[in-house]
Amino acid sequence: MNRIVGCRRISSRIFLFLGNKILSPLPRSSHSQANPPKPSDLVSPICHLLKNGGKWSSLSSAYSSAELDDALVERIFLNLKEPVDAKGALLFFHWSSQCKSYQHSLKSYCLVIHILVRANLLTDAQALLESVINKNSNPESPTNIVAETLLRSHGDDVVPTPRVFDLLLQTYSKMRMVEQAFDACLYMGDHGFTPSLASFNKMLHVAQRSDWSGLAWKVFENMFVRRVYPNQDSIETMVNLMCKEGCLQRMLRLLDRIHGKRCAPGILVNMALVLRIFEEKRFAQGYILVRRMLQKNLIFDDIMSSLIIYAHCKIGKFHDAAMAYNDMVNRGCRPNAFVHTCFIGARCKENSVEEALQLVEEMHSIGLNPYDETYSYLIEGCARAGRLEESVSFCKKMMKEGFLPSLPAFSEMAVKLCDLGEVEKVDEILTALTEKGFAPNEEIYCQLIHGFGRIGKAQRILGLYYEMVHRGFVVGLPVYAALIRSLSDCGKMKDAKKFIKMMKGDAERAMC
Template sequence: MPKHALLFFHWSSQYKQHQHSLKSYCTVVQILVRANLLIDAQALLESAVSKNPNPGSSIKLVSETLLSTYESSAADPRVFDVLVQTCLKLRFLDQAFDSCCYFGDHGITLSLLSFNRMLHVAQRSNRSNLAWKVYEKMLENRVYPNQASVETMVNLLCKEGSLQRMLGLSDRIHGKRCAPVVLVNMALVLWMFEEDRIEQGFILLRRMLQKNLILDDIMSSLIIFAYCKTGQFDDAKTAYDEMRNRGCGSNVFVYTCFIRARADMGLIEEALRLFDEMHSIGLKLYDETYNCLIESCAKAGRLEESLAFYEEMKREGLVLSFSTFSEIVGILCDNGEVEKADEIFTALSDTGFVPDEAIYCHLINGFGRIDKAQKCISLYHEMQFRGLDIGPHVYAALVRSLSQCGKLKEAEKFMKKMEEKSVVLCQTGQCFSPMR
């Protein structure tokens, strides 16, 4: 009977020149899916989508019509999976996800197979952000990952370069390696927190815990991280107390969150007290803890303590981060510690650190203040050797520093180069004024 319906549909179209409506297409698709003729149903949906001059935009209309014909008949919910999988086959990934959300809003949840296919296509298409949205929607709809889902998301973490970060985070919180699904779920929640979707992240974390998709200490630590990130220190402290009452031990990640929160509020003494407390209970500090303290002390004008933390960090075999050095290099140079800044810069360069123009400007200005003209010129040649684009700001720093050192001929040479660079930028609509 379903086959007869399909034959009649095609016959009336070919021999009677009947123009079928979208509702007719969707009605026949419903009949075919109910009869388990999924390949025929998919072929008919492809035809319905492709009839429109803009197939991508027609999928929304197909979704709406499919839903209306579903509600008016005793149809099979697999029809919605067939549509989403048809979209994926036609490479309409965004439309497949939009349809998934549309059906979800109407109380219809896709199968795990459909979610896995969306994840796979998004990952293979380098659509990282969309893959995380699909994975979040999957958990939100209470469709829980299987091995295929987790393998796809682990591959995504590898592509993003985030897997090592998640492994390190699990070590710092839990003290040992966790199952891949836990790493993936940690990454999802952190991604949500980075987008400031804190409450949604909390809801998902608690749902994950109920399904053993995350560990209690990791869930609590991520909640504390979110509270600290948003400046809710009292809530973070309450969450920490609850965590301890449930038998979870202290960990270095949580302490680092507290230290950063206090430092960001300008409470350096409180941050240092927490640092001493970490030491006293035997927690081993990691690079993020030191980076936070080095940066915070430097910003507060406590350069001696900042440099002392840097030396301690070096002894522990840890490396200063690019972002921290970028923050403190100007402070060091402005306070006469340019040689120390240069020493740190050299040590970082040996680890593959690639400086930017702003860092070179700070160093050139710093060496100009202590009358080391040759060092300024050496930094310029170093930029050339590295193949870095030397912009007008660098030339302005060289002119200013060499003039301070009394090297007026050299300053004039760089002034000409700066003028040439400015002319080029003005011709491309990016005018530069060294007086800015």
């Protein structure tokens, strides 16, 4: 019995000895210690380390010799995509950025940004967005490359969070890259993502502060296209923009002529947007937006109808304009001076002056007063039709009422009068207008110079030249040509040669 127990003890000792030998690590050669672990073996241990509170020093001590590539890095990020692991993903991102011969791809940036936004680590996400935008903002990079990559990495790889696209727009805006922000906004909209009101307001604010008025109006229009309706901040920004553009007073006057009383600032800004779209001849977009505004009570019925009539008249659809007018009146909206002016302008452009004059009489009969644009249409239309006495009469009448004609209207009247030798009458009217603040252009001065040349008034020709210089005009080739020809017609060859010499000198300086 004692022999059996003794044998068992010896066997246990032998087994224990052999077991310890098997389980103990084999001595490593210097060659095996230099070999880095295989990339395929790194994903799980790195993720395990980071999920269990691993720090920078832990990564460095264990994996400093690891060879990183994009595929490996992206697999690690996808294993850390849950919000609880987001800080670990950010730690690995920064640690791997310090590894030799490795630079993060655009996709790895976007994956980490998605993870951080989902975990509500917005400050860190925005910092990475600023970095990746700076890295991809060179002229050779496609405009929407960051937005495209964010969209491609959005889906099965990471849980969707549209907030990341809002953060992209707001980051672009913060960096004063509003054009890129708007391009990304359009791109995202085409792929089913609608920016938030906060993102639109940020773009509006930066565009307005940077004096990019055209871009601000595009952003404001896109809000309605995406059915993101402006709030008080949006409207205040656009009112400030209109003040900078110098169009606020014009819009206020127009609103008074249509509606008869002041409205909320939002109505004013929305009206200005639709009018701007129609002036750009984008009629289909304007029709859609103005009706959408009416449905949301963002514009009044009479303003909507008046703008639609304006659009129909602008493209010569007079039958549609008349139908829209009748529909407006039948709905209880009052006729207004703006609508009548639209019809008058349309009739003058098609040389139906008699009908335009009848519309003026109709305006007076229902208590509506013509204004500067009404008179300008009549001056130009009557002059084109050869009814110069009526054209001059309307010009004098509007001056008495405190209005000034448009440059095209006065120019049309001046041409016709000068052709008939009535240049002195044009000069007299122009003198009265300039005293009231009218600013003639180069074309009007050329007309007067030619007119005085026909009647041999050389001194007045020279007087017009000095008047132009006094007003700060840069005398160009058309004016030199008019001066030289007209002075030659008057027999003043010495003066004509002086202007030839001046013209040559200006041309030589321009070439240097």
